[in-house]
Amino acid sequence: MKPRSTHYDAVIVGGGHNGLVASFYLAAAGRRVLVVEQRAQAGGLCAPLEFFPGYRGTITNTPSALEPRIFGDMQLEHFGVTFDRPDPTMVFPLADGRSFKGWRDRKRTEADLRLLAPNDVESYFAIIDFFNDFARKLGVSVFDDPPSLAELAAAMRTPDDEAAFAEVFFGNIQDFLDRRLSSPHLKALLASLSMSAGNVAPSTPGSPIGLLRRPLSLMSGHATADDPRRHMVRGSTGLPRGGMGSIAEAMRAAAEARGVEICLETRVERIVTAGERATGVVLSSGDEVTAQTVLSNLNPKTTLLNLLDNPALVPDGLAERLGSLKMAGGAFKLVLALDGLPIHRSATSDTEARQLAACQYRYSPTVEYLEEAHDDYKYGHPSRRPKLLGLTPSVVDPSVAPPGRHLMSVNVWYAPYRLASGAWDAETKAKFAATCIDTIEEFIVNIKDIIVDQVTFSPVDFEREYGLVEGHQLHGDMTPLGMFGNRPTPGLARYRTPVRGLYLCGSGVWPGGTVTGIPGYNAATRVLRDTSGAQDDASTPDVPSAG
Numbered sequence: 103m104k105p106r107s108t109h110y111d112a113v114i115v116g117g118g119h120n121g122l123v124a125s126f127y128l129a130a131a132g133r134r135v136l137v138v139e140q141r142a143q144a145g146g147l148c149a150p151l152e153f154f155p156g157y158r159g160t161i162t163n164t165p166s167a168l169e170p171r172i173f174g175d176m177q178l179e180h181f182g183v184t185f186d187r188p189d190p191t192m193v194f195p196l197a198d199g200r201s202f203k204g205w206r207d208r209k210r211t212e213a214d215l216r217l218l219a220p221n222d223v224e225s226y227f228a229i230i231d232f233f234n235d236f237a238r239k240l241g242v243s244v245f246d247d248p249p250s251l252a253e254l255a256a257a258m259r260t261p262d263d264e265a266a267f268a269e270v271f272f273g274n275i276q277d278f279l280d281r282r283l284s285s286p287h288l289k290a291l292l293a294s295l296s297m298s299a300g301n302v303a304p305s306t307p308g309s310p311i312g313l314l315r316r317p318l319s320l321m322s323g324h325a326t327a328d329d330p331r332r333h334m335v336r337g338s339t340g341l342p343r344g345g346m347g348s349i350a351e352a353m354r355a356a357a358e359a360r361g362v363e364i365c366l367e368t369r370v371e372r373i374v375t376a377g378e379r380a381t382g383v384v385l386s387s388g389d390e391v392t393a394q395t396v397l398s399n400l401n402p403k404t405t406l407l408n409l410l411d412n413p414a415l416v417p418d419g420l421a422e423r424l425g426s427l428k429m430a431g432g433a434f435k436l437v438l439a440l441d442g443l444p445i446h447r448s449a450t451s452d453t454e455a456r457q458l459a460a461c462q463y464r465y466s467p468t469v470e471y472l473e474e475a476h477d478d479y480k481y482g483h484p485s486r487r488p489k490l491l492g493l494t495p496s497v498v499d500p501s502v503a504p505p506g507r508h509l510m511s512v513n514v515w516y517a518p519y520r521l522a523s524g525a526w527d528a529e530t531k532a533k534f535a536a537t538c539i540d541t542i543e544e545f546i547v548n549i550k551d552i553i554v555d556q557v558t559f560s561p562v563d564f565e566r567e568y569g570l571v572e573g574h575q576l577h578g579d580m581t582p583l584g585m586f587g588n589r590p591t592p593g594l595a596r597y598r599t600p601v602r603g604l605y606l607c608g609s610g611v612w613p614g615g616t617v618t619g620i621p622g623y624n625a626a627t628r629v630l631r632d633t634s635g636a637q638d639d640a641s642t643p644d645v646p647s648a649g
């Protein structure tokens with residue numbers, strides 16, 4: 103595709119969901135915006151895919167944290183997003199053959215918790231209170247420029263606050279849970295939730311921060327007393343009908359309705375600069391487009407180390423820090439076409455079998471299981487017993503698979519980007535897929551009888567097809583090393599870069615990855631503040647000087 107013009111107010115490199123969100127807010131403020139996306143569909147990892155003829159899905163499974171403010175502003179419902187709300191929302195198969203279920207009704211979940219861990223229920227609620235209190239004390243909104251770690255630490259006023267800070271930022275989730283709980287099942291469940299911080303293990307310093315995400319999000323907006331984000335052990339608030347692709351499609355439509363132009367199947371090869379400022383981009387077609395502002399939805403490493411036509415604009419110290427930022431992706435995707443309903447081992451009736459098939463599953467039945475899965479990854483081996491997050495959306499939404507068939511979409515950890523030996527070729531992928539299916543069979547009894555087709559994506563595929571650096575699913579881990587003012591690295595956390603007029607708007611900046619839209623929203627807000635009244639030259643990047 104070719105852009106219709108050679109000059110825009112803003113060009114956005116990459117049409118992931120964050121690029122679409124940023125484009126919407128800029129266009130809503132009257133800017134002429136071009137989004138350049140290398141793939142045939144906008145939406146990045148949320149873009150619709152046809153895995154097999156008639157089976158529709160996406161790389162992502164659920165919008166567990168899509169920001170309600172953005173959903174409303176973009177009128178995504180008007181543009182076709184509706185939700186199915188299975189109940190329970192999540193099933194967590196246990197090591198003893200039973201399973202824990204996260205229900206929409208808090209009381210029902212509490213009853214399940216009492217069966218699972220009768221001595222730990224009060225401690226469980228104390229843990230929720232701990233994270234909600236701690237988020238309040240940090241006083242950080244996900245919509246504000248993130249404070250530095252030093253500023254966060256300074257907000258701690260009492261020895262208790264300081265101890266909490268040290269425990270969350272420097273301690274690990276295994277010790278945190280050992281201090282508070284006795285049930286191995288409940289520890290496994292909460293440890294698995296905190297692994298949302300990235301490619302981490304229960305013993306990783308800072309891993310408790312994974313449980314801080316919902317409390318921080320709650321803190322940042324208007325939350326009702328029964329806001330689902332208060333409910334830690336439940337899954338997504340809903341499954342978009344037609345799959346996550348419907349969110350990407352609605353975002354694209356919302357942006358286009360505001361006049362955004364989206365140029366598909368076109369790569370940005372270079373970000374062009376003149377003096378100290380960005381002036382536009384060169385496309386794979388060879389065309390050059392000029393713009394007052396360039397925003398990048400790509401990993402900050404790609405943006406500043408690979409795409410800039412003048413690398414000398416990045417001060418040495420910053421370039422070194424960015425260069426050494428660890429990515430080391432570990433996510434793998436297994437998609438299965440099924441000719442029957444997957445039956446959970448723990449189901450005690452047909453009704454329950456259907457309920458469990460309809461909701462998300464998380465499989466990592468003990469804390470040790472998670473640690474061992476990560477150990478394999480650490481040493482360059484695909485996990486022998488991987489952590490699994492799966493969903494069969496066709497159970498509640500038959501439109502995503504042919505009649506009588508099902509689509510199971512499994513997010514798998516860990517598949518190290520860099521293997522100790524060999525490469526991510528068809529044989530390695532097939533071998534790891536077989537390991538995943540053996541693991542699924544531990545809790546879905548009939549899985550091997552109902553598979554009719556399968557497709558896999560390795561971290562190397564994610565890098566090649568979506569531009570994810572080393573296949574990292576979040577554009578970088580979200581431990582304290584890579585959160586708040588450290589995301590992606592000090593001096594780059596506030597959306598500006600050392601190149602005037604060049605901004606970061608993807609998951610590599612605060613508040614980080616998953617499908618929230620917030621980095622895109624925050625970056626657009628920053629651009630609008632910096633450029634209102636054509637004051638673009640007033641943009642002063644908060645980057646220390648060279649060296």
Ligand SMILES: Cc1cc2nc3c(=O)[nH]c(=O)nc-3n(C[C@H](O)[C@H](O)[C@H](O)COP(=O)(O)OP(=O)(O)OC[C@H]3O[C@@H](n4cnc5c(N)ncnc54)[C@H](O)[C@@H]3O)c2cc1C
Nearest residue numbers: 116118119120140146147163164370569575609615616617
């Ligand atoms: C296997 C897997 C499963 C996941 N599951 C979930 C889930 O269920 N729920 C959830 O919330 N999150 C999930 N995530 C994480 C989530 O997908 C990401 O954090 C999020 O989609 C990142 O959004 P983004 O807009 O910042 O970037 P991206 O989605 O990475 O978009 C970047 C875009 O830039 C394009 N691009 C790259 N280079 C160029 C170039 N040179 N020129 C033009 N375009 C370019 C890419 O094609 C892409 O469209 C998952 C990730 C993976 C890998």
